[in-house]
Amino acid sequence: MNRCVWLLARLPARPGPAPRHAGAASAVLRSLGGLRHPSRAAASSSERNGGRAPDTSLFVPLHVQPLAPGPEGDIGAELTQPLNKSEVLKILNKFYKRKEMQRLGGENGLDARLFHQAFISFRKYILDSSFLSADVHIILNDICCGAGHVDDLFPFFLRHAKQIFPMLDCMDDLRKISDLRLPPNWYPEARAIQRRIVFHAGPTNSGKTHHAIQRYLAAKSGIYCGPLKLLAHEIFQKSNDACVPCDLVTGEERVLVDPEGRQATHVSCTIEMCSVTTPYEVAVIDEIQMIRDPARGWAWTRALLGLSAEEVHVCGEAAAIDLVTELMYSTGEEVEVRNYKRLTPITVLDYALESLDNLRPGDCIVCFNKNDIYSVSRQIEARGLECAVIYGSLPPGTKLTQAKKFNDPDDPCKILVATDAIGMGLNLSIKRIIFNSLIKPSINEKGEKEMDAITTSQALQISGRAGRFSSVFKEGEVTTMHRDDLVLLKEILNRSVPPIETAGLHPTAEQIEMFAYHLPDATLSNLMDIFVSLSQVDGLYFVCNVDDFKFLADMIQHIPLNLRVRYVFCTAPINKKQPFVCTSLLKFARQFSRNEPLTFDWICRHTNWPLVPPKNIKDLVHLEAVHDVFDLYLWLSYRFMDMFPDANLVRDIQKELDNIIQIGVRSITRLIRASEATSVSGAIAVPDDFPLQRTEVNDRMLNLEDLPAANQEQFSSATKVPGQKRIRGSKALGYKPAEVQSNMKSYGQGSLAARLVREGLLTQEMLKQLEREWQVHHNNNGNFPTGKRDNQNGSKGTGKKKK
Numbered sequence: 001m002n003r004c005v006w007l008l009a010r011l012p013a014r015p016g017p018a019p020r021h022a023g024a025a026s027a028v029l030r031s032l033g034g035l036r037h038p039s040r041a042a043a044s045s046s047e048r049n050g051g052r053a054p055d056t057s058l059f060v061p062l063h064v065q066p067l068a069p070g071p072e073g074d075i076g077a078e079l080t081q082p083l084n085k086s087e088v089l090k091i092l093n094k095f096y097k098r099k100e101m102q103r104l105g106g107e108n109g110l111d112a113r114l115f116h117q118a119f120i121s122f123r124k125y126i127l128d129s130s131f132l133s134a135d136v137h138i139i140l141n142d143i144c145c146g147a148g149h150v151d152d153l154f155p156f157f158l159r160h161a162k163q164i165f166p167m168l169d170c171m172d173d174l175r176k177i178s179d180l181r182l183p184p185n186w187y188p189e190a191r192a193i194q195r196r197i198v199f200h201a202g203p204t205n206s207g208k209t210h211h212a213i214q215r216y217l218a219a220k221s222g223i224y225c226g227p228l229k230l231l232a233h234e235i236f237q238k239s240n241d242a243c244v245p246c247d248l249v250t251g252e253e254r255v256l257v258d259p260e261g262r263q264a265t266h267v268s269c270t271i272e273m274c275s276v277t278t279p280y281e282v283a284v285i286d287e288i289q290m291i292r293d294p295a296r297g298w299a300w301t302r303a304l305l306g307l308s309a310e311e312v313h314v315c316g317e318a319a320a321i322d323l324v325t326e327l328m329y330s331t332g333e334e335v336e337v338r339n340y341k342r343l344t345p346i347t348v349l350d351y352a353l354e355s356l357d358n359l360r361p362g363d364c365i366v367c368f369n370k371n372d373i374y375s376v377s378r379q380i381e382a383r384g385l386e387c388a389v390i391y392g393s394l395p396p397g398t399k400l401t402q403a404k405k406f407n408d409p410d411d412p413c414k415i416l417v418a419t420d421a422i423g424m425g426l427n428l429s430i431k432r433i434i435f436n437s438l439i440k441p442s443i444n445e446k447g448e449k450e451m452d453a454i455t456t457s458q459a460l461q462i463s464g465r466a467g468r469f470s471s472v473f474k475e476g477e478v479t480t481m482h483r484d485d486l487v488l489l490k491e492i493l494n495r496s497v498p499p500i501e502t503a504g505l506h507p508t509a510e511q512i513e514m515f516a517y518h519l520p521d522a523t524l525s526n527l528m529d530i531f532v533s534l535s536q537v538d539g540l541y542f543v544c545n546v547d548d549f550k551f552l553a554d555m556i557q558h559i560p561l562n563l564r565v566r567y568v569f570c571t572a573p574i575n576k577k578q579p580f581v582c583t584s585l586l587k588f589a590r591q592f593s594r595n596e597p598l599t600f601d602w603i604c605r606h607t608n609w610p611l612v613p614p615k616n617i618k619d620l621v622h623l624e625a626v627h628d629v630f631d632l633y634l635w636l637s638y639r640f641m642d643m644f645p646d647a648n649l650v651r652d653i654q655k656e657l658d659n660i661i662q663i664g665v666r667s668i669t670r671l672i673r674a675s676e677a678t679s680v681s682g683a684i685a686v687p688d689d690f691p692l693q694r695t696e697v698n699d700r701m702l703n704l705e706d707l708p709a710a711n712q713e714q715f716s717s718a719t720k721v722p723g724q725k726r727i728r729g730s731k732a733l734g735y736k737p738a739e740v741q742s743n744m745k746s747y748g749q750g751s752l753a754a755r756l757v758r759e760g761l762l763t764q765e766m767l768k769q770l771e772r773e774w775q776v777h778h779n780n781n782g783n784f785p786t787g788k789r790d791n792q793n794g795s796k797g798t799g800k801k802k803k
Contacts, residue, residue, distance in 0.1 A: 054171070055533040056114050061121060061164040062521050066129035076137025083137065085127060087144050092123045095150045095157070108158055109168045118161035125160060167530065170518040177514045178535040180505050180543070184331045187306035189277055196311045197328050199288075201318040202340030204464025211338070212284045212313035216266070217244050219282035219311075225271040225303050226286045227296075229253075230396055230425035236268040249273045251573060252634035253651075271299045276306035283309035287424065288316035288324065289457065289500060294545045297504020301541070304503075305331065317457065319497040326540055327503060343469040346476035348490055352483040353434050356380055361414035362431030362473055365481065366462055368419060368440045368454075374617070374672050376436060377417045381669045387415040389668055390422055393575070393624045397658040398665055403428055409472070423461045429471035433463050435480045438488055453488060456495045463493065504544040507531050509567045516563050524566050525553040551576050556589045565592070568639050574632055580625040585632060592643055600646035603633055609653060614664040616674040623661050630654040 077083075095101055096119050105115040126132065132140070136156050142148030162169045184191065200208035216222040217239060224235045229250045239246035240257060248255035249269040257264055271285070285307070291300035304314065304327060314324060318339065325335045353359070356379050367373050373391055380387045388406040390399050399421070406416045407429045420440075422428060440454045454462075467476025478493075480486045507528065515527045522530070528546050535543055552570040561569070569589050574581050587606065591598050603609075607626050614620040630650055637644035664671060 058529040058533050074131040076134040080141040091143050095153050121164050122157050122160045178531050180535050180537045184305050189308040190306050197335045198313045199337045200315045203342050205468045206340035206342050208340045209315045212315050216282050216284050221265040221280045222282040223280050224268040224284045225274045228425040232268045232270050252631050274303050280309040282311045283307040284313045286315050288314045289320045291503045292500045298506035298544045301503040320500045323500045344467045344474050349479040352480045352486045364416040364430045365434045367436045378669045378672050386413040387417050388413050390418040392421040395627045395658045398662050401662050430466045431473040432477040433466045438485050456497050459492045502542045505541050506544045525550040559589045559593050578625050581628045584629045597643050600649040617671050620664045
């Protein structure tokens, strides 16, 4: 008896419900540990905190190892008797079917899904363990002997559930950490002063930013926050030219104008890089309408709420006035609104261009995918005209060179072919904007791809590039390439821009670290999922899309990194559709984890530097990807200087690479012809699936043109669009021979068939095949053939071509 008391005294006290029909051993346990009855279980966590129920599909169960005998032996069996596992299995299954137990599970945070997962794990743990802890063994023995009730298992089941789902024990803490309802309180420096907020509202080319910059230059200290590196560079240059010392800060670059390295009174930066702790007299936040951006909106919210400046000048669309006023109401600050009108007139023409033969000097054709850029530029040069080319994935230096070429009155290049990358950041002398298409892909707040007509805001932003005040053309014109798009364009431009209603937020590294403290075994991607699921925001905010962050988190999850380093790597501004860039990030992380610095020699070996001018489009796309890798290195070098020590050397070769890319872009039509000549099995295939997300890395909106065309085969299944077709030969470029053009006339220029061919969604061969199938359909008395093709290839009934 003394041995029994000694053994029981060594058992830990276990909180939980008490058994209703406990045996002698259970009674001893109750007296030692204080087991409570299930009916007295605590209220559910959702009732305690009043928050919404979490998305439990995001809760990933941890694995609990079955117990093996310790040096003290199987105490439970010594006190009672060995368990009959078949009887134990019956008891466990009976427990699972008890509605009362499921109800108690719900009160303790276990919904039906979690209850089922926890039970499967609990049953496996009980049955697979060669011995059980004494308390569990004794309870199971009592139930087997009829001295206990199956409900007595609940406290031990709940204990196991909290082991595999540790978030159940800290749900209240997790809810508090992910409570995003009071963002103004995150910035004590800004709340400690009474700021003056001035909203400069107006369309493009209205002078709104100019007036804000004049106040910035006149201030004793100031900060400019822009969406693009090109804009940050422009203000940096303009400020220093005006004899106002100004530093430059972007994700990949720091330039201090003081020879001794002291900070200047003014700084021009990309908005993600702005300091919310440094005091300034004047701050300028450009393009405030991007506060609604599904991926980058958080940066504008942070700047608006957090900049510690006596005056904050906000520039952008009038659609953001109400939201900014509401946000400032929550900080106790008033908003002064200054409205501006466009400085030069702009006219929507009553006729479409219809043919490239009708191009005039100063024309800019806007395309929304890279294939159209290639096709249009080649057709223009086939007419003996020179054209400049600008698209998002080009390096900033190349964009500026192409813009300068187009703007130069002495240069024979008078036509520009571009994507909506021209919408901001470049000063261009454009007379007429011509939309090649009005359909553009986008990514909504849920991370879902959408194909739709451009929005009024986008149409106004792009159209506004025509006839700018500072250009040689004092009046602008807008039209479309195709006649049937012109009505839609007028309709889009005549709509009022809907007011912006919400501002973006994003979890900080500190918040994720606090989550990880409570959930140390969860992956970073899972931590982010749970955070977003539990987060609470009021009606003025939304949580930004974190799909790109999770993509990178999953990609480097297997690499041993501490949480803060892992978080930084996952916020790297890269295009996840670029396989070479993603592979480079993976190698960077692996090298970092081994504590091996990424030297200049290492990066040269990785990129096969030195590189040569491109011979075809595939080479050009790869060079653009290498430029992105250099950007990634520079971005990481400012966060981990000791591990990325050769930033200056990498920047030097990046400038050389920019020059090499410029050589390729200048002869882009030659590259297209070379690609067609070497493409036997399918030349330039460009996938249609990619995110609309602004990133710092290339000053670009990641649009339909941000495609590693030559590397399509390397894309993961997650980046492919089901049913996507590879267009072969010259048709991949949208190039239509004369006979195709003439054959299309039979369908009518405004017909669906003609439009599908024109947009590259349908080839002439497909059209002829459809005609043949339609004829077979009629010949079969209206029964459409299945699995059969006409015998043009000599194959009958099999639906396959002969090889």
